[in-house]
Amino acid sequence: MANPKLFQMPFSKIYGLYQQKITKKQRSTDDLDAIIMWLTGYNPTELNRQLAEPVTLAEFFDQAPTINPNVTLITGTICGVRVETIADPLMQRTRYLDKLVDELAKGRPLVKILRH
Template sequence: MKKHRIYSMSFANVYPHYITKAEKKGRTKSEVDEIIRWLTNYSQDTLESQLEKEIDFETFFAEAPQLNPSRALIKSVICGVRVEDIEEPIMKEIRYLDKLIDELAKGKTMDKILRKPS
């Protein structure tokens, strides 16, 4: 099976687009970073190191210290596909991140985005 081209794209090249999307809606880079750290369990220093190395998406998620088990609570449609129905593991992680950034840009609170109990 041929890999999707996004897997080989540099995470560092897409990262500024996440920030731009958030900032256009009055959100911050630190909130984007918090979402990424929550999803992947990277520390801020390790996240910045991964960005400097310009690793691809596949490596970025493969090297994540621990993917947050609460990410399974992310249920919705992203890019016309139900995220919970995506079977390819790396694509599912990418879409989880896309969905969280969308929620940030739509004004959801960080507690709701990070699936914290009320």
């Protein structure tokens, strides 16, 4: 399931794709940032630094301060695969983020997306 090509993509490019997806659905970049910070533990300054530097997706997750312990509450499918069953930790974190962004784009309230 590992996808080295995906993991070597610049995180800023992936972030831009997420921005396009959510703004088409009238959701804000602030909501996107809130999701990313909830998942990874980055604060706004750290997130902006990650976006400004040539950081790959793999490096972005490797450098994350702390992955939220409530990620286990994220369930469902993304790309036809159940996120809770993905064995590779990096791919699972990537798909967790994809799932959260999908929920945001589908209009789910932020308070429900950020599983507390």
